[in-house]
Amino acid sequence: MSSTEDTNRSRPGRKPPRVAAPATLTIGFVLVPEFPLMAYTAAVEPLRAANTLSGCELYRWWHATPGGGVVRASNGISILTDVEVGAVEPDADRVFVCAGGNPASFDDPALSAWLRDLARRGVTVGGISGGPYLLARAGLLAGRRCTLHWEHVPAFEERYPDIAVVRSLFEAQGDRITCSGGIAALDLMLNLIERDHGPGLAAGVSDWFLHNQIREGLSPQRMDLRLRFGIRDPRVLRVLAAMEANLETPLPREVLAALAHVSVRQLERLFRDLLGTGLHRRYLDLRLDRAHQLRRESSMSASEIAAATGFSNAGELSRAERRGRLQAAMPHQA
Template sequence: MQHSAANSPHAASRRRVAFVLLPGFSLLAHASALEPLQMANQLSGQMLYHTVTLSMDSEPVRSGAQLSVLAQHALDNPLGPLDLLLVCAPTPLPYALPAKLNEWLRGHLGRGVMLGGLAGGSEVLARCGLLEGYRATLPWQRFDAFAQAYPQVTLSQQLFEIDRDRLSCAGGTAAMDMMLTLIGQHHGARLAEQVSEQFVCDRIRLADERQHVPLRSRLGHAPQSLVDAVTLMEANIEEPLSTLELAEHLGISRRQLERLFKKYLQAVPSRYYLDLRLQEARKQLRESDRAVGDIAFATGFSSGAHFSTAYRHHFGMTPREERLG
């Protein structure tokens, strides 16, 4: 979910952005955050973003891909004021954080600096107590452990979060969507779209889009029959099966199936199935030019009116309003 950004939109002033690289960081996440800023400079013909790369010391930082990056400065070098500070770290974090890093990060509080985490960088901020009272996200593999370790943080399963003066993302290419969203807030949607086009992105994914979590990971230790039921649902979006038909396919009773859904998913099968279909409809509305009526039928709705009503109740807007953005 996207909240208000700290900076006013379309401001033309140069913003200074620092990337702190910790050993094992993701090259993909780092590049996905850095390259859009450089491209925004190039397309605008202005130095909209001045970027700098930092490390704990003056030594090269080895990434998770075993390639080393030579940072421009060490943490203790004087940098001057920053607008945005992004921590790039692996997930999970396999080491304790140096006290110097904790002190240095906390030293930016109250200075108007937005703090962010890329991939494991979110966990770095949480360990330093810098995400308490904020919404934040990180790679899905760490959801459960993070929620237990940092109950003061409102954990999100979205691709990225921009909550006041804190940013976080799932890592990988989600970092690009987050930075494109920031560029749009700072300098307008058109520049963000132009940057996106340069990287051959079909579209800029929004902050309210969830990370794709593999089915078995989503369901944890749920019985195989529940996994099979959800698999059947996902394979039959256009022609939905009834709860009774699902149970018959699985060789269990309808009541047994309903109990499984209630215990592990806190929903009745029909409601969970409807959510799957509506999520697929939303994806098609955002990513394709198919007619709304065609999408309705492709996701198992018997009429456009039924589809529109269900969509509005679920997402708070009609399919046509969704498409208009």
């Protein structure tokens, strides 16, 4: 036996070599007024659980908001932040902007400049729910693929047509991370914990929150049409999918019927039997819902919203909305 082998062999009573604790990663959360509390807590709580289960401070975090001080979530709960946006340059490995409400209307040059500075310093910058909208405004998503909450997607695509939007739970591309929000933030953080510290800890954190499946980033955001509408007829489901994909240039009834391989009359009957409304009315409701969404989530003009939802002008859209309100009120009138 060589002397080297002898010295490397554990001797009786000798303590095992000390293993260095993993380096602590610092995560920043930029909370924009009216931020979604569900998405924020789904992002920060897995970090706390990882620390608890590992017995180490694997993660620490801080909060910032434009103007500093207290920031209110969309449900009215307030959080006292640690940092004022732009005032200091805190340590951070990753910074996530969490926004909700109407991110298109939130324009803070100081926040945009601060995010760009963080990115220049090598910080991974991310957005949660409507947060990717603010990353795009800061010029941090050019040439990148991203995702955001499905409610914000139509307005985002109108405003940033050159940015590729994927309707997934989250997208992690190097030093940019985007997340659709809600419970998807939990899946994002579980995937990051797995990347940082292995699948065992990620599985433990997932179990901690009674989350029995860690979803991949490319999983869809929304329920399957079959579940959303409570129907199983493949003909109607094909038509509904085509309607949702063609709101700007509505498809004629004949084209929709051809997709279902039935006559227009048969398709009308299927819609009334399964959805309780006619083909035209259902298509119109989808277009009006999109118009309402764009009005709430973007700064587009009335004529631009009309064009994006298949109406010839703002007046036609306004008349359709007025008729829709009247029809909706009729069943409630005695």
